[in-house]
Amino acid sequence: MSQSIAPPVPMGPSMHKRNAIAMIVYGSTFDKAMMAMIIAQGALASGMEVSIFYTFFGLPALKKSFKPKMPGMWRLFTGMMEKKMQKQGIPLYHQMMRDNIEMGAKIYACNTSMELMGIKKEDLIDGCAPAGVAGFLDMAVTATAQLAI
DSSP: OOOOOSOOOOOSTTOOOEEEEEEEEOOOSHHHHHHHHHHHHHHHHTTOEEEEEEOGGGGGGGBTTOOOOOSGGGGGGHHHHHHHHHHTTOOOHHHHHHHHHHTTOEEEEEHHHHHHHTOOGGGBOTTEEEEOHHHHHHHHTTEEEEEEO
16 A cells, blocks of 8 residues: 655666655654654755655654653653753754644655554644655655664
8 A cells, every 4th residue: 555755756877866854763752753853953944855754663753642752761851851942942842843844844654554553644643644665765765865763
């Protein structure tokens, strides 16, 4: 059930790179969720196109009910970290996600992972679209930077 999200890209010497970043997020701990948002915001502010593909254990970060937690024993300090961020004027995860989408970031949920984990489109945040791996790869192959988080 693959869905293309970008037109096919010519391969070989004629392939043109775009001023774009393509990220794949495969974890949903606080640090990984925030890292993707902060990098996306910096790239958008620099005039880059941003595409973020959430798969497997990154997928929960796209659920409306998601509350990021620090990894391992650090999870106890998540609230403290959020307070520190607010004091310094750094938006929290959901606000940063909304801001990035408003600035033009394209957010995708792996449709195979959605099926596997029983996540429905209505569970996802607004502005997020289900997509197949092939479609994301079409987009990533022409991006000037690719990151895995």
